[in-house]
Amino acid sequence: EIVLTQSPGTLSLSPGERATLSCRASQYISSSYLAWYQHKPGQAPRLLIYGASSRATDIPDRFSGSGSGTDFTLTISRLEPEDFAIYYCQQYGGSPLYTFGQGTKVEIK
């Protein structure tokens, strides 16, 4: 099983600050198979980034993804009030077919 470990568990920041979220895989992942999601309580998860670095439809350009191999990063360049949420990385291709990291909560400082 491919395990995704996200860090930090919680990120306390102020609006306007930069957020850097990490996702580390227990073994190699093709960049094509790494995605990031935003999830707010009571709402549907939202695809932000696919293929490690491609923004999904209608995602603002303050969100960017990077990385390869086992280390991937989601960066939010300047936090807006609506960006405070939980963020998950997700991979495809292992067993089970799809796994998620445990999440990083971005909270208002």
Next chain:
Amino acid sequence: QAQLVESGGGVVQPGRSLRLSCAASGFKFSNYGMHWFRQAPGKGLEWVAVVFYDGSKTYYADSVKGRFTISRDNPKNMLYLQMNSLRDEDTAVYYCARDINSCYFDCWGQGTLVTVSS
């Protein structure tokens, strides 16, 4: 605009069954693989099952294999999850989602809560 709406959640005793439904609209349902996910209280997202666009193949997480069955009715734009022999640890919010290239998920429902409790 693509939309998914889950229904069918509720409180059920251990060992009993429940069927979840997911109504799709705003896109050509029969073109997409469809999945169920869940999120237990205080936990992260867990993939549960997938059904191919034409219903020809299904795959399950080990935690539900042999107990849950995913299916679809393309003419009705509906996705289902039949859950049998429910356990306490199946308590979660269940989400349906469509996949893109079998790799990631670009449209999700808002979820339906299943509580397994005596």
